[in-house]
Amino acid sequence: xxxxxxxxxxxxxxxxxxxxxxxxxxxxxxxxxxxxxxxxxxxxxxxxxxxxxxxxxxxxxxxxxxxxxxxxxxxxxxxxxxxxxxxxxxxxxxxxxxxxxxxxxxxxxxxxxxxxxxxxxxxxxxxxxxxxxxxxxxxxxxxxxxxxxxxxxxxxxxxxxxxxxxxxxxxxxxxxxxxxxxxxxxxxxxxxxxxxxxxxxxxxxxxxxxxxxxxxxxxxxxxxxxxxxxxxxxxxxxxxxxxxxxxxxxxxxxxxxxxx
Amino acid sequence: xxxxxxxxxxxxxxxxxxxxxxxxxxxxxxxxxxxxxxxxxxxxxxxxxxxxxxxxxxxxxxxxxxxxxxxxxxxxxxxxxxxxxxxxxxxxxxxxxxxxxxxxxxxxxxxxxxxxxxxxxxxxxxxxxxxxxxxxxxxxxxxxxxxxxxxxxxxxxxxxxxxxxxxxxxxxxxxxxxxxxxxxxxxxxxxxxxxxxxxxxxxxxxxxxxxxxxxxxxxxxxxxxxxxxxxxxxxxxxxxxxxxxxxxxxxxxxxxxxxxxxxxxxxxxxxxxxxxxxxxxxxxxxxxxxxxxxxxxxxxxxxxxxxxxxxxxxxxxxxxxxxxxxxxxxxxxxxxxxxxxxxxxxxxxxxxxxxxxxxxxxxxxxxxxxxxxxxxxxxxxxxxxxxxxxxxxxxxxxxxxxxxxxxxxxxxxxxxxxxxxxxxxxxxxxxxxxxxxxxxxxxxxxxxxxxxxxxxxxxxxxxxxxxxxxxxxxxxxxxxxxxxxxxxxxxxxxxxxxxxxxxxxxxxxxxxxxxxxxxxxxxxxx
Numbered sequence: 001x002x003x004x005x006x007x008x009x010x011x012x013x014x015x016x017x018x019x020x021x022x023x024x025x026x027x028x029x030x031x032x033x034x035x036x037x038x039x040x041x042x043x044x045x046x047x048x049x050x051x052x053x054x055x056x057x058x059x060x061x062x063x064x065x066x067x068x069x070x071x072x073x074x075x076x077x078x079x080x081x082x083x084x085x086x087x088x089x090x091x092x093x094x095x096x097x098x099x100x101x102x103x104x105x106x107x108x109x110x111x112x113x114x115x116x117x118x119x120x121x122x123x124x125x126x127x128x129x130x131x132x133x134x135x136x137x138x139x140x141x142x143x144x145x146x147x148x149x150x151x152x153x154x155x156x157x158x159x160x161x162x163x164x165x166x167x168x169x170x171x172x173x174x175x176x177x178x179x180x181x182x183x184x185x186x187x188x189x190x191x192x193x194x195x196x197x198x199x200x201x202x203x204x205x206x207x208x209x210x211x212x213x214x215x216x217x218x219x220x221x222x223x224x225x226x227x228x229x230x231x232x233x234x235x236x237x238x239x240x241x242x243x244x245x246x247x248x249x250x251x252x253x254x255x256x257x258x259x260x
Numbered sequence: 261x262x263x264x265x266x267x268x269x270x271x272x273x274x275x276x277x278x279x280x281x282x283x284x285x286x287x288x289x290x291x292x293x294x295x296x297x298x299x300x301x302x303x304x305x306x307x308x309x310x311x312x313x314x315x316x317x318x319x320x321x322x323x324x325x326x327x328x329x330x331x332x333x334x335x336x337x338x339x340x341x342x343x344x345x346x347x348x349x350x351x352x353x354x355x356x357x358x359x360x361x362x363x364x365x366x367x368x369x370x371x372x373x374x375x376x377x378x379x380x381x382x383x384x385x386x387x388x389x390x391x392x393x394x395x396x397x398x399x400x401x402x403x404x405x406x407x408x409x410x411x412x413x414x415x416x417x418x419x420x421x422x423x424x425x426x427x428x429x430x431x432x433x434x435x436x437x438x439x440x441x442x443x444x445x446x447x448x449x450x451x452x453x454x455x456x457x458x459x460x461x462x463x464x465x466x467x468x469x470x471x472x473x474x475x476x477x478x479x480x481x482x483x484x485x486x487x488x489x490x491x492x493x494x495x496x497x498x499x500x501x502x503x504x505x506x507x508x509x510x511x512x513x514x515x516x517x518x519x520x521x522x523x524x525x526x527x528x529x530x531x532x533x534x535x536x537x538x539x540x541x542x543x544x545x546x547x548x549x550x551x552x553x554x555x556x557x558x559x560x561x562x563x564x565x566x567x568x569x570x571x572x573x574x575x576x577x578x579x580x581x582x583x584x585x586x587x588x589x590x591x592x593x594x595x596x597x598x599x600x601x602x603x604x605x606x607x608x609x610x611x612x613x614x615x616x617x618x619x620x621x622x623x624x625x626x627x628x629x630x631x632x633x634x635x636x637x638x639x640x641x642x643x644x645x646x647x648x649x650x651x652x653x654x655x656x657x658x659x660x661x662x663x664x665x666x667x668x669x670x671x672x673x674x675x676x677x678x679x680x681x682x683x684x685x686x687x688x689x690x691x692x693x694x695x696x697x698x699x700x701x702x703x704x705x706x707x708x709x710x711x712x713x714x715x716x717x718x719x720x721x722x723x724x725x726x727x728x729x730x731x732x733x734x735x736x737x738x739x740x741x742x743x744x745x746x747x748x749x750x751x752x753x754x755x756x757x758x759x760x761x762x763x764x765x766x767x768x769x770x771x772x773x774x775x776x777x778x779x780x781x782x783x784x785x786x
Contacts, residue, residue, distance in 0.1 A: 104392050
């Protein structure tokens with residue numbers, strides 16, 4: 001890629017009808033190979049921000065670039081096929097098998113059967129599901145964690161360089177969630193992906209991402225590395241936000257040291 | 261079963277069932293072809309959705325029979341229009357109006373279920389279709405329709421049952437269906453036919469419903485075998501039902517009949533005569549008075565028995581009653597001149613409208629003629645068949661005698677005579693060739709002012725058969741051969757409880773009588 005930035009938003013705003021801005025003059029860039037987490041409470045506009053990137057929604061103002069191109073000038077269908085998307089609530093197609101779900105985007109862009117089958121096997125192995133065991137299953141026959149693994153595999157199927165994730169691990173139990181987070185981070189490195197992940201959980205963002213952007217009431221209030229944000233938050237809201245996990249971490253540490 | 265009515269019903273099954281299946285399947289396929297795209301459009305545009313579903317709901321509230329009847333004049337006008345513009349019309353009778361009306365009828369369940377099925381899909385899945393890079397069309401065909409399929413199938417099931425049931429009502433617009441059993445049976449009091457028709461159409465609807473249910477469960481459980489078995493079952497029913505329709509050599513001559521006993525008997529008689537002359541013939545019965553004349557004009561039917569007075573009033577628009585012979589001559593000339601329809605001749609009897617009442621009541625009040633009636637009318641009730649009060653004859657009677665009755669009712673012709681005898685109604689619109697006048701001890705009131713025109717039974721031949729010598733010579737023996745007494749007796753036989761009361765049997769009996777009297781006549785001339 002020519003530029004350094006994989007994704008760039010400049011002065012982006014989004015408004016629905018006469019309502020107040022959902023996003024207000026947001027500028028943000030994601031460099032190639034970076035793992036960016038966007039953290040914010042519900043209603044902060046974080047999902048809208050993600051949807052603007054692959055044109056599931058259109059901005060009211062500002063420009064968005066993916067790689068070298070202005071997305072407004074790109075065919076949204078082709079754009080989406082180039083970008084992996086992991087949905088909140090997974091969104092697997094219930095009438096398709098695991099293999100069919102994973103191979104959907106390759107099928108849309110016309111890969112042949114053989115190539116698709118090979119890719120499906122590869123991806124199942126990548127997300128640590130036994131291909132022979134899972135290939136022909138239907139989503140209803142999977143556990144929540146298995147479903148999310150398939151969701152990740154589907155996002156990666158057409159070999160995208162960019163993956164967008166919307167609260168991907170939100171609905172999972174703690175153990176499954178931890179395993180999946182670690183596995184995904186591994187994939188991010190191995191495949192040199194650029195990842196943008198939406199989450200409301202600062203701990204998750206801090207442990208997983210290279211950089212965090214905090215969004216509040218439609219504005220990016222602060223960005224920085226996890227360390228920067230956790231140790232020296234500048235914005236009032238962010239200070240409040242880091243308080244809870246920090247306090248929890250201290251209490252846990254104290255607990256383990258055996259002091260009251 | 262030993263009852264010959266049953267075996268006659270069975271003999272008609274291939275024809276009736278085949279036509280019934282053909283019209284139902286065509287209507288369903290058409291309904292599907294229109295409803296599915298419409299439903300998809302409705303899911304994409306909220307305003308259109310309300311419009312489309314609203315329209316379908318309104319259609320559903322129109323009674324089936326009315327909807328079918330509505331399409332006939334509509335198509336007739338359209339046919340006249342295309343005739344003007346392109347020089348070629350089409351048949352507005354039978355198949356076309358039935359298919360259109362039934363297709364319209366099938367739309368609501370298919371539309372509603374398809375819309376519900378698609379809109380009921382989890383929004384996260386809809387979002388995912390876009391997120392993975394599907395176009396709208398791909399989202400529809402790869403995800404939305406397959407997921408909505410079980411619900412859509414349920415809608416198709418409902419539509420199929422409705423269409424198969426409602427198709428029985430296609431008989432009066434000239435489409436042969438299982439309804440022919442019911443309509444013929446009702447007119448001729450042949451309850452075996454009525455029950456047979458009901459059972460046959462219910463069985464067909466149930467069978468199709470169950471097979472579709474099997475397919476539906478196969479769709480939701482992703483069992484290809486069930487879908488296959490259901491599909492094969494339906495294909496077999498359709499193939500078995502349609503085989504006779506297509507295998508049957510197209511009958512060269514189609515004999516029309518209106519909706520009452522005498523017409524069914526004469527239809528059978530004409531068919532039998534044509535077959536005896538080596539011509540293939542098929543009946544198309546249960547046609548309304550106006551429909552049947554139009555059908556003859558356009559050649560949808562080839563021959564039928566009409567009554568001179570009906571044409572005199574309805575077609576020639578004459579209000580003045582003239583003597584029998586004059587009316588016959590004028591009608592004949594008018595038909596030939598305006599439509600190139602040939603009147604072969606009259607059968608020898610009159611089936612005129614008349615007012616009748618029970619002998620007891622008439623004597624009690626001293627009523628002998630319609631003129632006498634006028635004085636008592638405000639205290640009396642009158643019953644007529646579905647046509648009578650709309651007919652010019654009734655207007656003419658009213659105008660000539662100034663009748664106003666206390667109450668006016670519509671009753672099936674078959675039940676009127678009984679009702680008059682029982683005193684449930686005082687005066688009825690009767691037919692002079694009706695055997696039940698005598699049976700129920702009724703008197704026909706005189707018409708001193710000649711308000712009612714004569715009603716000679718006449719044989720009409722369509723323009724396309726105008727020069728058909730074979731047809732003319734096959735039917736010649738019937739001309740002038742049926743006296744009013746003979747026709748009354750034949751009509752009375754139709755009400756018999758025995759097995760000899762089907763139109764076919766009576767027609768055979770009638771022909772024997774005609775042959776005997778003509779051979780006696782020949783003997784006596786020697």
